[in-house]
Amino acid sequence: METKITVIGAGAWGTTLASLAKANGHQVRLWSRQSSATLADVSADADIIVSAVSMKGVRPVVEQLRFLQRKEVIFVTATKGLDPSTTCTPSQIWQAAFPANSVVVLAGPNLSKEIQAGLPAATVVGSKDLTAAKLVQILFNSTRFRVYTNDDPLGVELGGTLKNVMAIAAGTCDGLQLGTNAKAALVTRGLAEIIRIGNHWGAKTDTFYGLSGLGDLLATCNSPLSRNYQVGYGLAIGKNLTEILTHLEGTAEGVNTSQVLVQLANEQGIYIPISAQVDRLLKGEVTPQAAVNSLMLRDVKPETDLSL
């Protein structure tokens, strides 16, 4: 059955999601703030509204859709970030604005350039409403895009969001040529840090071992296609942040996320050594090598106690 899908955000990810849905035979309208039609016009009869704007665009688009009263519309959010003013996740913003609607989070190891090139990929759709998640699963699933469901939307969303900070660290690690052992240690301890934060905020450990956690961490920590990785790499080879962001193709959400995350973790007493060093590096408070030294010189501790 043809479904009417409106995709908000014609950046790299919105364009890719729109083409995946279109290839499955659905009626897709792609909207950006450059479009001649209003968001209200293109959303008026949509069955599904997919938001693929960057974090800074989430509140503005939610505000433009406030008029929408149809409870049967399913919102799908594909943004990976934290709101700087409220520290909310994108799905929390959507759900607060549309309490009667189902909200589905879509996240996974999904470097858009690879998907655009027709390479196979997999993703997760997480929601408290599993019927809605299953519907979205069918809409996007294809021979080149395998979609799984998950009942822990917060875990799915935090996996995709927090790995961006680790991808900056991984890019730094590679830019400094610290080797494969260092990178493996960073990614493994990065996952432990993500799980510690996620558990504290109510997400399930198992979700972080899935595609949106470990999967996306592996993809972005190992691919020069990742914008977040590129930020870390650039800093490690001596570029400054402004210069890197000026030349970056698209958004590196980890830059904003690390700042929001460090503020929240400090308030809540969550131990986040890697993210804290990334934040200091981005703020120019520490050199890449000094950040590595700080991580290596910490007190020794057991490996498996996730609270440490």
Ligand SMILES: NC(=O)C1=CN([C@@H]2O[C@H](COP(=O)(O)OP(=O)(O)OC[C@H]3O[C@@H](n4cnc5c(N)ncnc54)[C@H](OP(=O)(O)O)[C@@H]3O)[C@@H](O)[C@H]2O)C=CC1
């Ligand atoms: N690219 C990827 O591989 C993937 C990206 N993501 C996530 O998806 C999100 C978008 O990423 P991506 O598409 O790559 O980023 P881009 O920088 O390519 O695009 C960002 C999009 O957000 C829109 N936007 C920003 N601010 C506003 C606003 N105030 N009002 C309306 N629209 C706005 C931009 O509109 P305009 O063009 O008008 O500026 C643009 O369409 C990010 O959170 C990212 O982490 C998730 C999975 C994969």
Ligand SMILES: O=C(CO)COP(=O)(O)O
């Ligand atoms: O989230 C992504 C892939 O899953 C895209 O990563 P970047 O935003 O770092 O490019």
